[in-house]
Amino acid sequence: MAKGNPILMNGIRHECITPVSALDNEIGIRSLADYESKARYVPDGKPGGYRAIQHVLNNMSPEQVIDEVKASGLRGKGGAGFPTGLKWSFVPKDHPGPKYLAINGDEGEPGTFKDRYIMEDCPHRLIEGAMIAMHAIGAEQTYCYIRGEFYDSLRLLDDAVKECYAKGYLGDNVFGTGKRMHFQVHTGAGAYICGEETSMLSSIEGSRGHPKMKPPFPAIEGVFRKPTIINNVESIACAPAIIDAGAGWFTARGTEKSPGIKIVSVSGCVRNPGWWEIEYGTPIGVIVNELAGGLLPGRKLKGLIPGGSSCPVIKGEAAYDVPFDYEGCVAGGSMLGSAAMIVLDDSIDMVGVMRNFSKFYAHESCGKCTPCREGTRWMLQIHQRILDGGGTMEDLDLLIDIINGIEAKSFCPLGDAAAWPVRSAVERFPEDYIAWIEKSSRFNALKENGNGSASPAGSEEAAEVEAS
């Protein structure tokens, strides 16, 4: 893979190994005037912000827009990788009432940091993308749900929206075409589960962020019980470039099944953690060693999580050869998820990592269904017990047993997300658990007592953990 010039974007580690700046190369766009004047990368070189939406409004039918996005092969960037154009086509065309676009800016997956930079540095690209999507699905209203902790994103995107209203880009008569398009920035209030699409809709409706039953799918019955399309911030921000440059520009990059580009955020034990826009299919080794500067001197790769804390850990340096696309990551034993790469070197203890992840999921479980509400807490308690020196070999089986009870038996994917990384750690890194257990007093007491029967002291301890 040729290493092109680093792209000067956003001031934060935006380097691109493809010879083009992936989406465009705005530098810290904050105001509309900037956005309109600065060159955005398109192959034929015609620059200008809000050019794509004007082209769409004047020359393209909703079906043509959907076809273009379908042809580009754009896949949702929020985690599941569902084809965006196909999703847009699910909205019933003849539905009489209002339809909605809901943009998912509830970025909260540990390890992910990409959407906030789009919202803070190129908010207009997101707004333009939303307008293109609204045209395609026939919606007149967008809600952009942003997690409450992102005060800066909320303020900067809101400022950009106000600019658009003032200039007539949004409102009841956009660009003088008589079309209505509204955009509302909606704040969350600190709940990871609200990133799950149906929970996000509950939250927009003003309720607790509990997931809803599917079907009906949101494209048929979503927010306020009206057809709703939910897309990640990054997915929507790709739309202007696809319209401007054409689907072929997108499919020319990446792999056949995962075309185009993706922002990857790299954190953990690397020299230069940061985020970059890359082509799908770039080997993970290139991302870790060339972009993120490699590991610290003298360290070796122990494990790598390609898609944020919800994905299984890939063991050892085999991870370097895994191509970074949806299919490649699955074949490598994990998932691409939100493309949040967490790098773990040989100084890291897997039990500690999983205790922390379990704590996260136990805290963020919404409590609606029992497997996840109870299971995540048990996983936390067991990890804590092992780290406190009270583990036994049975704890490994117990963890797998609990995971079997959560996986595919929870109401929403958060349960799976909590279970997968722990399963991969227990199955692929049992030595880390065993090292702790062999040091534990309970394990050694059990060993002295002969095979199996727990000492009275042991059962008391277990009872305490159960009660806590």
Add this chain to the structure above:
Amino acid sequence: MPELHTKDINPAELPKQITDFVKGIASQYPNSKAMLIPTLIEAQKYYGHVTDEVAMAIGKLLKVPYGEVEAVIDFYTMILQKPTGEYIVGLCDTWNCEWGGAAALKEHFIAKYGKGVGEITADGKFTLLMVECLCDCHNPPSLQFLQRGEHFTPTWSNNLTVELFDAILDDLAAGKADALRERFVRMEKKQNAPDDRNWVWLVTTRNQYPCVLEGSGDAMKVIDGFGKFGDLKNDNPALHAEIAAAAKEL
């Protein structure tokens, strides 16, 4: 600091900041309940936390039964029901930040003030809250200072060491105007530099910047960098002096 309502309030008596906020966004929603969470957050910005009385008034204003308002307040961790210090110190302790040293910052805070998570320090200045991943995992440990006032004013402070954290807390308590300014943490040689110039990473309490240094000794200067680095070059002479001092050691 605005006055706290501790008695039942008529929704019409809610401060203008809140009622204006509701008026401003009402046209975007098909019903008023959808405005509940944003309005509670706005009320919290105004009062610092949400009391039962304020919640009840907002419920009446938006025609949402009080039980549902309570259910929402209970569910969302960002809606605070207890008063806090002037600054909320929101410290992330999810994995990257735990690995980056969040526990040491937490211990330091507790030892320094003798107050645990969620409590107000004796001088009324700080409340430490542990939060889950702030999606700033490339700058661990990451924390956000939120200053109460008529609005919450957020400031990120990342890449913190215990010494820097301590200095920032002292400066804030002493009311120094630039207490939350961007501070220099460390400098590293950049691997895989895009050209032959002297590329380094500047790690500050806000971010990590790739940039180019020129000259030597006291004349050492940052001459180029990526995007937002412009701020650093032009607007922050104090930081620049710190960098020149550190560059001598690189």
